[in-house]
Ligand SMILES: Cc1cc2ncn([C@H]3O[C@H](COP(=O)(O)O)[C@@H](O)[C@H]3O)c2cc1C
């Protein structure tokens with residue numbers, strides 16, 4: 001594949017990161033002619049017990065359910081970018097604290113509630129161990145279904161008020177970092193809100209540290225995660241097993257990847273990093289993963305929006321391999337020596 005790329009009608013290496021992405025996709029697909037088929041984004045939505053307290057989130061918990069309805073009506077940023085770039089979109093109710101059954105027949109909706117919002121991790125683990133495993137299995141099952149439609153490129157988005165706090169706790173636990181380095185403003189916390197968020201999460205870490213640091217990534221996910229984060233974890237694991245191209249989104253989506261990577265280190269072989277989020281901590285997460293994100297747009301939204309914006313670039317990477325002429329064929333045609 002490297003020789004094919006180097007023989008294209010361009011100076012060697014001149015397509016930069018796109019060349020590395022083409023090589024990576026070639027390896028994922030075990031092919032010299034890789035292709036992106038039926039790109040798709042799944043948004044996992046779930047509520048967080050802590051969010052009901054308002055201590056860590058500028059926006060109220062009810063926004064999660066409202067946004068799921070917005071996704072299903074086509075009005076969110078992720079809808080716009082998926083329409084623009086011809087990307088399929090599915091919304092999974094992983095554990096929203098609202099009855100969404102009125103949407104059960106919507107073609108883009110998957111009803112996969114593990115619970116009605118997690119428990120507040122100030123009191124105990126966010127989920128039971130059984131719920132954690134159930135949500136992971138549900139995430140895996142969704143990928144098995146999507147893969148069977150011929151999709152080979154997938155991105156994961158999330159919606160869950162308060163979930164930047166889960167992501168910060170998971171990051172701190174998985175990467176052994178102090179919370180000061182992992183907690184950020186989320187949807188836009190003020191200085192005072194950020195101080196309360198950090199203090200609250202420090203208390204939570206102190207309470208559960210003994211359990212999570214001595215035990216498995218699953219235990220950490222159980223204590224600090226959420227239904228949508230656990231489903232994303234399962235989805236990463238299944239997508240990598242199926243050798244899909246995985247387009248990793250922002251801070252929360254990457255936190256779920258940290259957990260998945262702990263369970264199966266080979267997951268990251270299939271990952272392409274869409275962007276570096278404006279959320280403080282994401283660049284550090286990416287650095288730990290050795291990632292070179294495609295975009296740096298100051299996005300701090302989630303929903304899979306960075307993945308949707310990066311997918312056309314990934315498509316360009318496989319297209320140049322397939323469609324560009326080679327210098328050797330040009331020389332054969334024109335006789336001009338190189
Ligand atoms: C209207 C609205 C749309 C969103 N879409 C994604 N998020 C993003 O913000 C949330 C995380 O930030 P925090 O931890 O500060 O609550 C997640 O739901 C995430 O997907 C949104 C947030 C809001 C308010």
Ligand SMILES: O=C(O)c1cccnc1
Nearest residue numbers: 186250251277300301302
């Ligand atoms: O980077 C993200 O994905 C992000 C940042 C802030 C809030 N929600 C999501």
